[in-house]
Amino acid sequence: MAVLVCGGAGYIGSHTVLALLKEKVEVIVLDNLSKGHREALPSEVKLYQGDLRDEKLLAGIFIDNEIDGVIHFAADSLVGESVEAPLKYYENNVYGSLSLLKAMAKHGVKKIVFSSTAAVYGEPREVPIVEESLTLPTNPYGETKLAVERMLKWAQEAHGIEFVVLRYFNAAGAEEEGTIGEDHSPESHLIPLVLEVALGKREKIYIFGEDYPTEDGTCVRDYIHVMDLADAHLLALKRLQRGEGSGTYNLGNGKGFSVQEVIETARRITGKPIPAEMAPRRAGDPAVLIASSDKARKELGWTSQYDSLEKIIGTAWKWHHSNPYGFKS
Ligand SMILES: NC(=O)c1ccc[n+]([C@@H]2O[C@H](COP(=O)([O-])OP(=O)(O)OC[C@H]3O[C@@H](n4cnc5c(N)ncnc54)[C@H](O)[C@@H]3O)[C@@H](O)[C@H]2O)c1
Numbered sequence: 001m002a003v004l005v006c007g008g009a010g011y012i013g014s015h016t017v018l019a020l021l022k023e024k025v026e027v028i029v030l031d032n033l034s035k036g037h038r039e040a041l042p043s044e045v046k047l048y049q050g051d052l053r054d055e056k057l058l059a060g061i062f063i064d065n066e067i068d069g070v071i072h073f074a075a076d077s078l079v080g081e082s083v084e085a086p087l088k089y090y091e092n093n094v095y096g097s098l099s100l101l102k103a104m105a106k107h108g109v110k111k112i113v114f115s116s117t118a119a120v121y122g123e124p125r126e127v128p129i130v131e132e133s134l135t136l137p138t139n140p141y142g143e144t145k146l147a148v149e150r151m152l153k154w155a156q157e158a159h160g161i162e163f164v165v166l167r168y169f170n171a172a173g174a175e176e177e178g179t180i181g182e183d184h185s186p187e188s189h190l191i192p193l194v195l196e197v198a199l200g201k202r203e204k205i206y207i208f209g210e211d212y213p214t215e216d217g218t219c220v221r222d223y224i225h226v227m228d229l230a231d232a233h234l235l236a237l238k239r240l241q242r243g244e245g246s247g248t249y250n251l252g253n254g255k256g257f258s259v260q261e262v263i264e265t266a267r268r269i270t271g272k273p274i275p276a277e278m279a280p281r282r283a284g285d286p287a288v289l290i291a292s293s294d295k296a297r298k299e300l301g302w303t304s305q306y307d308s309l310e311k312i313i314g315t316a317w318k319w320h321h322s323n324p325y326g327f328k329s
């Protein structure tokens with residue numbers, strides 16, 4: 001089977017490509033390299049360097065390749081930026097997905113796995129968060145992801161496109177051998193920033209808020225290893241192949257760690273002091289985000305291999321330590 005991976009040169013996409021290749025799935029990647037890296041992909045992978053919104057390019061890809069299914073990672077995904085530039089998010093995330101779904105409907109491709117996010121829930125009313133929890137995004141990023149989720153539902157009804165929506169919590173870590181890892185520019189995620197301090201690339205880490213209603217006052221998040229996410233995509237594709245129908249799944253470890261706990265764990269793993277300084281809250285940050293992934297375990301057969309913060313930060317450190325400047329291109 002051949003799978004088109006949109007955004008496959010990005011962080012989670014490139015790790016998923018590795019998992020697909022391991023299972024001998026033929027992979028075709030579409031990525032405009034706005035955030036991704038050619039180097040993150042094995043040389044044998046066919047890369048179309050172009051944009052999801054380029055309808056001619058998409059038509060060509062579907063005509064030239066026998067594509068059985070699509071995994072769709074391509075999006076802008078910075079919460080803060082989305083508040084400042086909401087239309088950019090509607091343009092890329094909603095219009096890009098619309099363009100993809102139109103091409104799929106036209107070329108008779110009926111399976112898609114879509115990257116959604118915990119940000120669709122907004123400020124949770126209960127933790128752990130289950131899939132039926134209220135979806136009330138507090139920023140345009142989450143709003144655009146929810147809009148695509150709804151578009152998928154209608155595309156299924158009208159065009160028979162079956163979907164698996166995966167709502168990831170906080171992706172972190174790197175492929176075990178340290179060959180690929182996270183390299184965002186600018187970087188905004190906590191774990192890579194903390195490790196950049198350990199590497200001496202940054203002076204200190206700023207802790208955004210110490211007055212949250214949590215045990216140590218800092219925000220709590222559910223960190224999930226990128227290879228566990230990659231596995232979930234394979235399982236989602238298999239579910240669609242078995243004809244078990246569409247579904248929406250949370251993906252997290254079901255355990256929350258505070259910003260302070262992340263920093264302390266990174267200090268232990270790296271053996272570096274990692275200076276930290278308190279800073280004001282970051283707009284739009286919920287205090288606690290923890291997933292219930294029971295549905296993914298039950299219906300996809302998903303399990304987490306990297307279920308401790310030590311394992312997650314350990315693999316991230318291996319990547320950052322041996323590639324302090326990330327990918328070359
Ligand atoms: N990283 C996380 O913690 C996290 C959590 C929840 C959801 N997600 C979602 O998962 C997906 C992947 O996240 P990531 O961290 O790997 O991001 P990323 O930025 O590393 O990867 C996205 C890739 O898509 C490409 N891209 C973006 N717009 C494109 C377009 N119009 N045409 C072609 N290519 C395009 C980028 O160049 C990049 O390679 C995103 O959809 C994101 O919203 C990420």
Ligand SMILES: O=c1ccn([C@@H]2O[C@H](COP(=O)(O)OP(=O)(O)O[C@H]3O[C@H](CO)[C@@H](O)[C@H](O)[C@H]3O)[C@@H](O)[C@H]2O)c(=O)[nH]1
Binds near residue numbers: 117171188205219
């Ligand atoms: O320099 C920093 C960076 C982050 N944080 C805090 O660390 C936590 C985690 O932040 P970050 O790594 O930026 O992740 P989130 O903002 O939680 O968002 C991630 O996880 C969400 C799902 O939970 C996804 O929707 C987003 O795409 C993904 O970026 C938050 O409380 C931040 O306030 C700091 O204190 N200092």
